[in-house]
Amino acid sequence: MDQEFLILTDPANGKQIELPVLRPTQGPPVIDIGRLHREMGYFTYDPGFLATASCHSTITFIDGDEGILQYRGYPIEQLAEQSNFLETSYLMMYGELPRPEQLEEFHNIMTHHSMLNESLKSFFRGFYHDAHPMAIMVGVVGSLSAFYHDSTDITNPRHREIAAYRMIAKMPSIAAASYKHTIGEPQVYPDNSLSFTGNLLKMMFSVPCEEYHVNPVAEKALDLIFLLHIDHEQNASTSTVRLAGSSQANPFACIASGIAALWGPAHGGANEAVLSMLEEIGDVKNIPEYLARARDKNDPFRLMGFGHRVYKNYDPRARIIRKMCHEVLKDMGDESDPLFELAIRLEEIALSDDYFIARKLYPNVDFYSGLIYRALGIPTSMFTVMFAIARTVGWVAQWMEMIGEDNLRIGRPRQLYVGPVQRDYVQMDKR
16 A cells, blocks of 8 residues: 655645655554654644554554454453453463463463562551552552562563563552551462462451451452453553653653552542542432533532543443442342442433433443442552552553564653743842
């Protein structure tokens, strides 16, 4: 196929430039503006990067209009139904589904990299007793390069792979230790006989003086939630990891930067906001009042868990997780949980309301994930930590893809400067 170009004309002098049009395997075409400033002296202006492709990638594809999410080309619905978190993690890292022996080896690697250096125990004790778990996560993950500096040579593919293994495998141990610190209980060592999510549940909820049995429904639910949250294209935290990585920072520092970005309530804290909203609504009979408030532009109330920056259709992850939400609450004896009943009724009303239908404000994955976490006994302060455990796989895959590029360049966005023009310094006695 012949190269396509977009011809751009400078209104100031009539000069023209041909900008290459790049055709993806899926999604809208992209205009390569690399020559725009060099040959015409223009930058582009795109706050929030709503129409800017910051990289090329083979990992995740989203079609927000059609409600499509694919990992390495595989529909999320198929992976959620037939795969599991670790198998999908292998897919994300290596680009193909593993053969049985590859998956067994990958599972063994994840299992045997889950322990933390004993010196990290004192690191945890250095945090204040009521520190937010995400604050601890940022600090501890960022410090890993001081404990595992034998795998920080980013020019060495084997180092990159080992660092990736360590981050994915140790993240549940770090998360559980962060939680134990905040509630004053001793850290629990990982158990190599358990699954990835079963191990996390045991490290979070067991105590040394009692025997602990992993609830299989809870284990399955967490595995599904983690699979659904592995990656979501170039979101804020993933873009942060890539930008940090473009400076050739060590991989642990890059992932710590992603955790910091995820911590923001507009990104990783949405499911916590859904619970707060449901508690504020309080009762099914109050739904019409709050829907009216949501329609009012002058009212600060917002319907949390509906709509998405990317999806203009039903979030495919929400369809999957809704069924699991019912299963968890039934198993935990909370099927009559008033918040869950309120959530279902709110969904029904909103989806039949012309205002929300016209604006395509469909439930997203955050609408249900917080309810599941709540049923499992996970406190709201740990919701974003759970997100970080899963998203670490996506961050690692995106970082490895970027670092492996031949033309890696440090990220350096430009700006539209609207400050003062040049002015001379005025001496203090003359101001």
